Amino acid sequence: MVDLTYVPGDLEKKWYAQWTNAGLFHKKIDPKRTAYAIVIPPPNVTGILHMGHALNNTLQDVLVRRARQKNRSAAWIPGTDHAGISLQIKVEKELLKAGKSRREMGREAFLEHARAWREKNGNTILEQLKRLGVSCDWFSLKYTLDPDYARAVQIAFVKLYQQGRIYKGLRMVNWCPVSQTALSDEEVIMRPQASTLYYVRYEIVEKPGEFLTVATTRPETIPGDTAVAVHPEDERYQAYIGLHCWRPIERKEIPIVADAAVLKDFGTGALKVTPAHDIVDFEIGQRHQLEAISVIDPRGYMNATAGVLAGLERFEARKRAGIYLKQNGLLVKEEAYENNVGFSERANVPIEPRLSQQWFLKYPRVDEAKRAVSEGIIQFRPERWAKTYLYWLDNLRDWCISRQLWWGHRIPVWYRKHTDRDDPQNWHVSVDGPTDPENWEQDEDVLDTWFSSAIWPMGVFGWPDTDAMQRNGFSYFYPTTDLVTGPDIIFFWVARMIMMGLNFLGKGETLSSEEIRKTIPFRNVYFTGIVRDHLGRKMSKSLGNSPDPLDLVDKYGADGLRLGLLLMSPQGQDVLFSEERVALGKKFCTKLWNAFHFRQSHPSEGDRTSLEAIIDQIDVEQLEADDRAILWRLITTVEAFERAMEAYEFNRAAQIIYTFFWTHYCDWYIEISKTRASTTVLAVHDLILRQLLLLLHPMIPFITEELWHQHAYGQQFIGEVLLESSEELRQILKKIDFQNADALLAEVDAIHEWVVAARALKAQFGLSSTKDVPLYYQAEGEERVTLERHLDQLKALLKTQNIKLVERPLQLPMSTVGLGTIYIGLTESLDVEAEKARLTQALAQVVKLIELGEQKLHNENFLASAPEKVIQGARDLLAENFAKKTQLEETLRRLALVL
RNA sequence: GGGCGGGUAGCUCAGUUGGUUAGAGCAACUGGUUUACACCCAGUAGGUCGCAGGUUCGAGUCCUGUCUCGCCCACCA
Numbered sequence: 001m002v003d004l005t006y007v008p009g010d011l012e013k014k015w016y017a018q019w020t021n022a023g024l025f026h027k028k029i030d031p032k033r034t035a036y037a038i039v040i041p042p043p044n045v046t047g048i049l050h051m052g053h054a055l056n057n058t059l060q061d062v063l064v065r066r067a068r069q070k071n072r073s074a075a076w077i078p079g080t081d082h083a084g085i086s087l088q089i090k091v092e093k094e095l096l097k098a099g100k101s102r103r104e105m106g107r108e109a110f111l112e113h114a115r116a117w118r119e120k121n122g123n124t125i126l127e128q129l130k131r132l133g134v135s136c137d138w139f140s141l142k143y144t145l146d147p148d149y150a151r152a153v154q155i156a157f158v159k160l161y162q163q164g165r166i167y168k169g170l171r172m173v174n175w176c177p178v179s180q181t182a183l184s185d186e187e188v189i190m191r192p193q194a195s196t197l198y199y200v201r202y203e204i205v206e207k208p209g210e211f212l213t214v215a216t217t218r219p220e221t222i223p224g225d226t227a228v229a230v231h232p233e234d235e236r237y238q239a240y241i242g243l244h245c246w247r248p249i250e251r252k253e254i255p256i257v258a259d260a261a262v263l264k265d266f267g268t269g270a271l272k273v274t275p276a277h278d279i280v281d282f283e284i285g286q287r288h289q290l291e292a293i294s295v296i297d298p299r300g301y302m303n304a305t306a307g308v309l310a311g312l313e314r315f316e317a318r319k320r321a322g323i324y325l326k327q328n329g330l331l332v333k334e335e336a337y338e339n340n341v342g343f344s345e346r347a348n349v350p351i352e353p354r355l356s357q358q359w360f361l362k363y364p365r366v367d368e369a370k371r372a373v374s375e376g377i378i379q380f381r382p383e384r385w386a387k388t389y390l391y392w393l394d395n396l397r398d399w400c401i402s403r404q405l406w407w408g409h410r411i412p413v414w415y416r417k418h419t420d421r422d423d424p425q426n427w428h429v430s431v432d433g434p435t436d437p438e439n440w441e442q443d444e445d446v447l448d449t450w451f452s453s454a455i456w457p458m459g460v461f462g463w464p465d466t467d468a469m470q471r472n473g474f475s476y477f478y479p480t481t482d483l484v485t486g487p488d489i490i491f492f493w494v495a496r497m498i499m500m501g502l503n504f505l506g507k508g509e510t511l512s513s514e515e516i517r518k519t520i521p522f523r524n525v526y527f528t529g530i531v532r533d534h535l536g537r538k539m540s541k542s543l544g545n546s547p548d549p550l551d552l553v554d555k556y557g558a559d560g561l562r563l564g565l566l567l568m569s570p571q572g573q574d575v576l577f578s579e580e581r582v583a584l585g586k587k588f589c590t591k592l593w594n595a596f597h598f599r600q601s602h603p604s605e606g607d608r609t610s611l612e613a614i615i616d617q618i619d620v621e622q623l624e625a626d627d628r629a630i631l632w633r634l635i636t637t638v639e640a641f642e643r644a645m646e647a648y649e650f651n652r653a654a655q656i657i658y659t660f661f662w663t664h665y666c667d668w669y670i671e672i673s674k675t676r677a678s679t680t681v682l683a684v685h686d687l688i689l690r691q692l693l694l695l696l697h698p699m700i701p702f703i704t705e706e707l708w709h710q711h712a713y714g715q716q717f718i719g720e721v722l723l724e725s726s727e728e729l730r731q732i733l734k735k736i737d738f739q740n741a742d743a744l745l746a747e748v749d750a751i752h753e754w755v756v757a758a759r760a761l762k763a764q765f766g767l768s769s770t771k772d773v774p775l776y777y778q779a780e781g782e783e784r785v786t787l788e789r790h791l792d793q794l795k796a797l798l799k800t801q802n803i804k805l806v807e808r809p810l811q812l813p814m815s816t817v818g819l820g821t822i823y824i825g826l827t828e829s830l831d832v833e834a835e836k837a838r839l840t841q842a843l844a845q846v847v848k849l850i851e852l853g854e855q856k857l858h859n860e861n862f863l864a865s866a867p868e869k870v871i872q873g874a875r876d877l878l879a880e881n882f883a884k885k886t887q888l889e890e891t892l893r894r895l896a897l898v899l
Numbered sequence: 900g901g902g903c904g905g906g907u908a909g910c911u912c913a914g915u916u917g918g919u920u921a922g923a924g925c926a927a928c929u930g931g932u933u934u935a936c937a938c939c940c941a942g943u944a945g946g947u948c949g950c951a952g953g954u955u956c957g958a959g960u961c962c963u964g965u966c967u968c969g970c971c972c973a974c975c976a
């Protein structure tokens with residue numbers, strides 16, 4: 001028996017425990033079935049669940065649960081990411097509060113702290129995910145610093161090194177002065193900043209009294225200037241090319257060079273060249289053999305070379321440089337200026353271009369990675385992201401993979417002690433290290449976190465350890481089926497995984513399409529939208545505009561939240577979060593609960609453990625139009641649902657079921673079937689409810705599981721029950737003499753229209769919808785027969801005892817519908833004028849529609865080109881409108897007589 | 900500067916290859932609770948589909964232009 005009220009919390013805890021205890025989500029290598037696999041985008045161990053996770057993981061869960069219903073052997077591999085910079089910053093901050101610094105305590109002690117932090121907090125997000133109901137295979141849980149995974153990362157490094165793809169070099173990199181590490185280009189975010197453009201005079205050495213004016217936003221770097229550059233074709237400066245000028249701070253003679261990289265129309269057309277602190281300047285410096293003088297240290301403070309600015313913090317130094325120039329008469333002017341400045345994504349401070357020794361990766365298999373997507377071997381949804389992906393691959397720059405951090409995978413490179421580290425002769429690159437470790441020192445740096453995530457889909461299945469791969473079903477599950485992630489990590493993660501898969505699994509110079517197909521990490525990538533608040537802002541911790549998903553779970557249930565998210569997430573669109581939708585999700589669950597409660601109020605003993613058993617209880621003789629219509633609608637609903645799911649249109653799929661259940665089943669079928677509680681009708685209910693539970697299960701797993709058992713649909717978990725396709729459903733329903741029921745549907749729709757019109761009449765005249773008012777109807781032939789057949793239902797639905805057939809029009813308020821005319825038997829005297837006005841308005845509307853219809857049907861081009869179905873539709877509509885017009889006119893004539 | 904996406908009811912959004920009179924939820928308004936559900940039921944109102952052209956028998960849907968909001972990439976010092 002069903003509990004009276006729906007309380008999501010308890011049943012969600014109960015079922016999640018039972019599912020996991022039963023090992024329901026374990027991956028199984030079953031050659032008899034087709035494999036289905038998803039690897040989770042591993043959340044950061046520093047993360048807490050936000051709405052983006054909730055959406056993303058709901059979608060994955062829907063996919064994987066549906067795959068199981070389709071008899072696929074499904075694996076959803078969960079895991080977490082060690083989150084290099086993010087966790088290091090977090091732990092450092094905590095230590096700082098306790099007055100400790102990582103440099104003082106040293107590497108090992110710091111790592112101990114970091115491990116302890118992760119031990120304590122790292123699984124929070126996984127526990128949160130469980131509350132959402134995700135059906136991950138927790139036995140396959142992987143962490144990017146697990147020993148086997150860490151080994152895989154190092155093997156990947158060594159292999160890439162051996163392939164000549166990884167090299168070390170002195171390069172200009174993005175330096176974060178707070179984290180004190182290099183960053184990849186992708187980790188730098190450009191932001192418009194209000195700054196000042198300083199116009200500075202550089203006196204010409206050879207022509208004292210003549211000046212070049214240079215515009216710069218960074219006067220603090222002047223001590224690092226080693227040239228001034230102008231465009232070779234800039235006629236203003238021809239006379240100066242080859243001469244020298246005085247560097248205005250830390251006065252020194254520097255050359256004036258010509259370089260095409262200089263823009264004539266920016267500023268004054270003269271550029272100060274600081275090779276050590278700007279990428280463009282560095283390149284100019286290379287072309288002109290200029291010295292790179294560093295004036296800023298790794299912490300962002302001016303070093304001794306900066307002379308008068310030495311020791312100052314970089315932004316303070318900028319102000320001081322401005323003052324210094326002004327005081328010395330070297331500043332022409334300063335103006336407010338907005339420019340774009342690169343910020344460190346994690347530490348949220350402006351990055352410093354800095355020259356340093358770093359490890360770089362030349363991306364492998366770029367061509368194949370492009371082909372994988374452009375040839376549709378990997379399918380992006382929405383497809384347009386392919387363009388973004390391909391554009392990025394066309395403009396690749398080598399990836400700086402070394403980080404000056406401690407938390408992460410240490411670079412497996414050793415240097416012979418007391419030798420030149422820049423000379424590869426003195427390197428040892430291997431996973432296990434040199435055999436004589438006492439003579440070597442390991443590289444201090446770790447790898448970019450994203451380097452380790454790039455091999456995720458392989459690593460979670462044991463790559464490259466052949467035994468582990470065998471055990472984990474690598475060849476069975478790889479390539480995985482679907483990847484669900486956000487478009488914001490298309491470069492960080494998606495593209496890199498594709499290249500790594502192709503590189504490590506593909507053999508030979510180039511890969512054929514068939515080889516690409518076998519080595520890609522996944523076949524489909526579904527990009528979710530980004531969850532935004534009602535003002536359109538990205539939900540983030542710093543803005544504090546993201547509700548805690550767990551609060552929503554408490555308030556609306558996990559099922560409610562999941563359904564709400566599904567309903568508000570159109571494919572490929574950003575999601576404007578609305579708590580109302582989540583509330584709607586819960587309302588749906590409550591309604592479902594109550595529908596079962598209704599069904600349970602009519603006990604029946606029939607066997608419900610299979611579709612066939614339910615159908616056996618249906619007596620074909622007793623099936624009426626309504627029963628057949630709802631069953632028919634079920635089939636068409638399942639078809640539409642299948643189409644939506646195959647297209648990954650989750651919101652549409654949810655909407656389709658929503659409408660079927662609420663509008664067609666509850667508001668109509670349950671209401672009309674209340675007059676007929678026969679075994680047959682109850683079996684129809686059971687059938688529909690059963691299929692509804694199965695269809696809904698991937699979206700709202702908890703309540704469907706609960707109701708499945710409450711209503712004795714079987715002993716198995718609902719998730720283990722195979723879902724009949726629309727085609728199978730169609731076949732099974734043939735047992736009850738079931739064929740196309742479009743005609744029946746039309747009949748039911750016509751009755752529905754009649755009821756709605758009658759209800760509207762009552763409402764229009766201020767009558768309570770439950771008031772027993774007599775109704776009269778006029779109808780001929782078929783229509784009359786149809787109405788007579790449904791008379792009992794009409795009475796029940798309209799809460800009216802009297803519905804009578806009349807042969808002639810009455811002087812009563814009326815309404816015309818497809819099945820004829822309805823009159824309402826008002827007891828009070830009729831306001832003839834008001835009624836006339838109402839009908840006249842209705843008449844005008846109908847006349848207008850008739851005009852439109854006739855126009856269309858008199859158009860020969862329309863008749864010649866439009867499909868028959870459309871033309872017939874127009875004809876039927878016209879006929880119906882003509883009938884309405886006649887009725888309205890007749891009634892109006894009678895009303896006129898009354899006056 | 901280059902690319903992508905959005906602009907449909909007061910709000911949030913659907914609207915499949917062009918085809919009957921453009922839909923839903925929320926909000927509003929009216930009426931309703933003995934018989935699954937007030938997290939409910941019945942009904943009402945609300946839209947020149949951003950704007951301007953074009954193609955077509957027919958355009959929210961296709962084309963061109965334009966305005967506007969948002970995102971991504973590039974980075975001019």
